[in-house]
Amino acid sequence: xxxxxxxxxxxxFLNKLQKNNTREWFxxxxxxxxxxEAKVKVxxxxxxxxxxxxxxxxxxKVFRIYRDVRFSKNKTPxxxxxxxxxxxxxxxxxxxxxxxxxxxxSFIATGFWNPEKDDLLRIRKEWEIDTAELLNIIEKxxxxxxxxKLIGEELKTAPKGFDKEDPNIEWIRKKQYIFKRSFKDxxxxxxxxxxxVNESFKCIRPYFDLMSSILTTNLNGESLLD
Numbered sequence: 001x002x003x004x005x006x007x008x009x010x011x012x013f014l015n016k017l018q019k020n021n022t023r024e025w026f027x028x029x030x031x032x033x034x035x036x037e038a039k040v041k042v043x044x045x046x047x048x049x050x051x052x053x054x055x056x057x058x059x060x061k062v063f064r065i066y067r068d069v070r071f072s073k074n075k076t077p078x079x080x081x082x083x084x085x086x087x088x089x090x091x092x093x094x095x096x097x098x099x100x101x102x103x104x105x106s107f108i109a110t111g112f113w114n115p116e117k118d119d120l121l122r123i124r125k126e127w128e129i130d131t132a133e134l135l136n137i138i139e140k141x142x143x144x145x146x147x148x149k150l151i152g153e154e155l156k157t158a159p160k161g162f163d164k165e166d167p168n169i170e171w172i173r174k175k176q177y178i179f180k181r182s183f184k185d186x187x188x189x190x191x192x193x194x195x196x197v198n199e200s201f202k203c204i205r206p207y208f209d210l211m212s213s214i215l216t217t218n219l220n221g222e223s224l225l226d
Contacts (some may be wrong), residue, residue, distance in 0.1 A: 006045040021076040044084040050198040058089035111178040153177025
């Protein structure tokens, strides 16, 4: 039976990679990398199967460990992490899931990282009218216990065409709508970590349902998918 948990061997390899982030070291330890990558892929697939029990997921993407250093100040050639994303199926399902495994910095995230221009305007127009539904979801104690506060980049003032005195400007000026949950190494090594990830993602569904409804309708509530 394949192991479906994150192991300490994986964290140890990533720690060594962080201290020896060179092409020479990596080439000498390529076999070990392949072993750890294979194990982590089993874990990501395990989470994928759990997600499919309560959501429609069309794709699992495991990110490459090789870094694109062309436009980065950090020129180390490899990431110190394993990560994967899960795409929801269909135009009427918006949002996605992300899992990041890194010693001392593991987390899961979900939401809307960089909405397209039209989507961002539609979201802002919705908040200009009313944020009651949004707040009713994300301010619930059981939701905040899992995900905390909404995070992401935001403007310092009102976007063009919006009133800086709008009572909902706190939400209108946001450029990203993200939730993030961090985990300690002891937590990601626990046998129930995949269940913790899955239950956390299940908890986000009311938020996804609201945002999907907004992004697939106009301000009159008429479908944009017909």
